[in-house]
Amino acid sequence: MSVIIFAESTEGKFKKATFEACSYGAKIAAATGSEAHALVIGSAPADLSVLGKYGADKVHHASDAALDEFNGAAVASVLKAAMDAIGAKYVVISGSFNGKTVAPILSVKAGAALITNVNSLPASYGPLVVRRSAFSSKGLADYTTSADVAIISIIPNAIGVEEHNKAGEVATLDAAPAAKNTTVVSVDRVKGQIPLPEAELVVSAGRGMKAAENWTLIEKLADTLGAATACSKPVSDMHWRPHTEHVGQTGIAIRPNLYIAIGISGAIQHLAGVSNSKTIVVINSDAEAPFFKAADYGIVGDAFDVVPKLTAAIEAFKASN
Ligand SMILES: Cc1cc2nc3c(=O)[nH]c(=O)nc-3n(C[C@H](O)[C@H](O)[C@H](O)COP(=O)(O)OP(=O)(O)OC[C@H]3O[C@@H](n4cnc5c(N)ncnc54)[C@H](O)[C@@H]3O)c2cc1C
Incomplete structure (x- = not known):
């Protein structure tokens, strides 16, 4: 057996x-x-x-x-x-x-x-x-x-x-498949992105980013790190980001080496899918946000101020190394 x-x-x-x-x-x-x-x-x-x-x-x-x-x-x-x-x-x-x-x-x-x-x-x-x-x-x-x-x-x-x-x-193994009673008509694959369940670095953002157009900040940080992007459920529900990026209990469960959570409160349903991450960094303007309890590193500050500075610091570090 x-x-x-x-x-x-x-x-x-x-x-x-x-x-x-x-x-x-x-x-x-x-x-x-x-x-x-x-x-x-x-x-x-x-x-x-x-x-x-x-x-x-x-x-x-x-x-x-x-x-x-x-x-x-x-x-x-x-x-x-x-x-x-x-x-x-x-x-x-x-x-x-x-x-x-x-x-x-x-x-x-x-x-x-x-x-x-x-x-x-x-x-x-x-x-x-x-x-x-x-x-x-x-x-x-x-x-x-x-x-x-x-x-x-x-x-x-x-x-x-x-x-x-x-x-x-x-x-x-010689095993022919049984006759099909369903046929795959077409397959749409997301190209050129790191699949979230596979990613070792993930930059994720929530409702604190205020609007879809502000994701340029998140994408720039992710590009600089070579990370995949993710989001909280309300963000994908509001169509600011695709549902393929929604992490958590009802979304994708991930286990990256680094998870950066920006403007996400840290609700239990969100944590259910990300708390296995090796290192969690939280950026939130509210020092009382529950996510800080699950964080290894926390920055209390406005994402619109902190994220560009973090991206610039990583770019400078990469340029000098
Ligand atoms: C059955 C069920 C299943 C669910 N499944 C999921 C799931 O799989 N995944 C998921 O994510 N949620 C899930 N949810 C929803 C979950 O309960 C929360 O409502 C959701 O995670 C909150 O999303 P958020 O943190 O983006 O938004 P909010 O709770 O609105 O939090 C926004 C955060 O941004 C901060 N913020 C605001 N402005 C700024 C700024 N300028 N700079 C920095 N920070 C700022 C705020 O302080 C706040 O902490 C589920 C809920 C239910 C009932």
Whole structure:
């Protein structure tokens, strides 16, 4: 009985979420005395064995050309075939956009238990007990299942990436996808920007920026740092920024090395998606803003005064180094 990990990639690169899922799967494999098998589906990065670094004992590739464009039902049928071929007890799937599509379909196909929004390693394996985020991240719930096979869907960036340095032995998996009953008509990809879940540096701003046109200040700071941009929920609700930038409980969860929050109050729903950041810098004109309690560094000041000065200081530092 093994652990299978759904290994997602995009544009020839594995996602950070895949490394995290591998790290997580490797720990389950170690705790249960089994092997961690990563499954790469469709077009794939050139070096598959890199997943060994993050804990995969074996990396299987199902390379049918029909799988090159993501299709949830087709991917689930290949994962099911892999579960049967390898003999899976646990399946680890990141709660990414694609993972959220695949996990419930696979759960029905395989008759497996599905536990979503998982944010920690299982507390026990017989029966499986695993903790998940509940009640819109205001609480935690311990779920248990006695099902033969469990699919564990982890919140991206909730667990973190760890290196395990396993073999990552590459094998081919002959599994043709089941006939499609849905067709992907078109895909619009955001080009030329760092995807937020992958970003190590993030400059984020909230309603304190007052209007969409003031984001030139935020973009300039982000460009100077080579950072991705993010925003609070009201900002994307008001269409000042696209919804793809909304971070938090109902948006994207991130875990960058540096998160700079400008004109954001620090509501619990916002913190739910960003508090795993390694270093948090808060710029807010209100010294009582709740975000300062979660900050490593804080600047009490007007963003329209502080941000240009910070950008200029970073530019000067870069020019002299
Ligand atoms: C079910 C639910 C889910 C939610 N999910 C999310 C989520 O995923 N993500 C999210 O972000 N929110 C979410 N929210 C909304 C959340 O509760 C807050 O309302 C929201 O985060 C506030 O956004 P904000 O900090 O940009 O705005 P505000 O709360 O209005 O804060 C603006 C901040 O800017 C500061 N400011 C004002 N002017 C300046 C200036 N010139 N310079 C510097 N600082 C200034 C103010 O002091 C203030 O702290 C959710 C709410 C609910 C009920």
